[in-house]
């Protein structure tokens with residue numbers, strides 16, 4: 001089944017389009033164009049926009065002329081009660097099975113839109129304008145959507161590809177600094193496991209990356225999407241290969257839940273630990289290790305992880321990736337060389353305990 005997914009890439013000057021075709025869907029991710037062009041991809045009627053109040057405040061006046069449903073910004077909105085309330089509004093709006101949901105926002109809005117569209121009337125059409133760096137480089141590619149349940153992230157959701165994802169990097173200029181940095185953390189992850197040219201660009205264009213130069217960002221986003229799409233194409237439902245995308249995430253997800261650290265920062269800390277773990281096991285050479293640490297430091301990710309080591313155990317045990325007493329941990333043997341190894345969960349916990357400050 002997995003080999004029936006195909007990828008096609010088109011490039012025209014600054015515009016890149018990556019098409020993911022599965023047996024029951026065709027999903028096009030467009031990078032580098034203007035987001036306002038989304039109107040050409042929409043039906044003439046029966047469209048509803050889902051966004052958050054930050055995005056509508058900045059871009060709302062330029063939205064296509066359709067009804068807009070707004071959620072509160074932030075992870076707290078990723079709850080079933082949001083889905084229930086939005087579904088009620090969809091019903092009241094008179095939208096039917098031929099309706100179309102357009103999500104305009106970051107990962108939270110896209111997750112909610114994708115999930116809502118997947119379950120409302122057993123599935124209606126949907127697409128995204130992806131507005132945060134994190135969602136452009138990661139979340140909006142791959143067809144995963146969902147909401148959190150209690151303390152557990154993304155446990156209720158579906159796999160369903162949006163018809164399109166538009167990634168206009170000029171929208172990233174209005175992103176708060178910490179959200180931008182968080183996206184860079186995930187981008188560095190993609191560079192390490194999947195495309196070393198991302199690392200090279202980040203190393204060589206520090207000033208332009210910080211200035212959020214739209215052309216450099218479009219190149220970086222396109223590379224990240226291409227890599228993620230290639231992994232998804234080989235393993236849409238996360239049976240094996242797709243797990244490499246979890247590099248830095250075992251620890252990352254735990255600290256994210258623990259103290260509300262932004263996702264990319266949590267992943268950056270997780271990558272430092274995973275790289276150290278890989279080096280200690282003799283898998284990763286010192287020069288590659290140093291290069292990773294240097295890049296993370298340069299982009300201002302904290303190098304010391306302050307956390308009560310006792311806490312990490314319960315947090316990791318709480319994470320959905322636990323599998324009996326073993327865990328599929330993502331190591332790296334070098335750039336573009338992730339390695340999934342099944343190891344005892346206790347070994348990971350012991351390593352974290354030894355390497356967290358406050359020990």
Ligand code: ADP
Nearest residue numbers: 054073074106107108131132134135171174175
């Ligand atoms: P994610 O980081 O997964 O994309 P969110 O959807 O919560 O998560 O987006 C992070 C925050 O950034 C939210 O407060 C959201 O409203 C805000 N945001 C997203 N995109 C933009 C943008 N282009 N300009 C300004 N704020 C944005």
Ligand code: ZN
Nearest residue numbers: 138186263267
């Ligand atoms: Zn991530």
